[in-house]
Amino acid sequence: MTSGPLAGIRILEIGHMLAGPYATMMLADLGADVIKIEPPSGDISRQVSDSYFASLNRGKRSICIDLTTEAGQARLGELVEESDALLANLKPSAIHRYGLTYEALRKWNEQIVCVALTGFGLAAGDDPAFDYVIQAATGVASLTGDPSGPPTLPGYSSADNSSGLTAALGLLAQIVSGSGGQVEVSLQDVMLSQLNYRASSYLNDGVEPRRLPSGAHSYYVPAQLFPTADGHLALFITHDGFWRSFAAEAGIVGFETMAERAERRDEVLGAVTEVLATDTAANWESRLRPLGVPASAVRSLPDALNALPEAIVTAGDYRLVGSPIRVAGYEPEYGPPPLLGEHGDIPARI
Incomplete structure (x- = not known):
């Protein structure tokens, strides 16, 4: 067994719910040291359920910082000095207010990579941008469902998950470049990109997409x-x-x-x-x-999970779906999700 391909990479995460935490969990699975910076009240996904939180935050460490205070900003700066990247998944106004951009953080570390994961872009304002809203706004909902019925939505958070993976890719690309800088990923852009051949057919051939x-x-x-005769x-x-x-x-x-x-x-x-x-x-x-x-x-999710026991891993007290990335010679060590503020004293590097 070898160290994960991202061993030695430290990533700070500041955000709530799904897209950002999913991005950094994928990186933690590959060996990155992910520090989840939470407000004193915690990531609001902790209020959904323990299993929901675990599905997005296994293998991370948690530290509580009040970014509205001078002391909190100083602690953030100390962490930035010792980190490779920071991913912020908040409203644009909050990202600017808390100083989570490259321009604000480069004074602490010129090499820091800052990723802003937002609904419509860092300069686009604070319009609500939840997963279902983005699916509706970009045409995904209009393409889903039976043509004789209403538009509908997939049974999972496709915009959030897809945007999380895209943000992880952007973060790694900038780290590989060898220089710090600002990376932006928006849910709107990601979902338009995922409609690739549908959009191309319309833009180039004038074929308006329709539900079938x-x-x-x-x-x-x-x-x-x-x-069929059954199913x-x-x-x-x-x-x-x-x-x-x-x-x-x-x-x-x-x-x-x-x-x-x-x-x-x-x-x-x-x-x-x-x-x-x-x-x-x-x-x-x-x-x-x-x-x-x-x-x-067509199987139910329980049937699919029962048929694929190798996809299920143990992270602390939780059974979860493991990383979809297989690296030869490396087996992820799936740590438990952190308790709120569990890792108050973060060492220089692990």
Whole structure:
């Protein structure tokens, strides 16, 4: 076993709830020393539940600092002197008020990397920017759900999680550059970026995105959810080779090219729906996967976790989903989430 790839890197985190803490937890999993700076009242995610807090803050250390006081600002400066990066996930006005930008902190450490993770940008004001609001504002909600129903939202915090990963990437990129500086990541920009091919199709080809039944892909056919004799099946046919294998197993004749399947979408979907209704989702999955056809029965989260026990780790008293990053020769040591202010005396480096 080797030290984590980020061993020796110290990162300060100042923020609440999800996006920022998720970013720094991913870095802690890779060996970074993450110090969570909390106000005396604590990160408000502590008020949600202990398990919620643990899911975003395992392996960190906690120190309480009142950044509104002169003493608090002096303590922050001492920590900045001994750190490589600071990630702030607050309203822009708070980031400026507490002096959490590179311009404010460079007096303590010219090499400090400062990441501002906000809703709309560091200069964009304090409009509320919660995950669901961003999904609505950027077009994600309008693209989700059945076309005959209302727009809807994914069942998890996709904007926050995606922005956290992007912020972690930006933070590491600036550290690798060898110089300190300011990095900005906004939830709005991240979600627009994640609509990449949808946006490109509209901007370059004038194709306005629309919702399709059963979450169908805008071009690939068949690529959506289908009802079966028991449960639903996700089938994702993205090229003609997949189609030939699927069609042979399903006993469907014709529709040999993607262009033809796209042109005759309704006919293809009718034929596929009819044949998939003859067997269960679980059986179709077991029949199609050995053929290399992308297919999966739709499972609940409990079913998925039960099927993947290797994805679950122990962090103190909590069972959590482990890091998605696998580094050869390195196994993360998943520490427990910190108690509020548990690490009041932070040594120079660990």
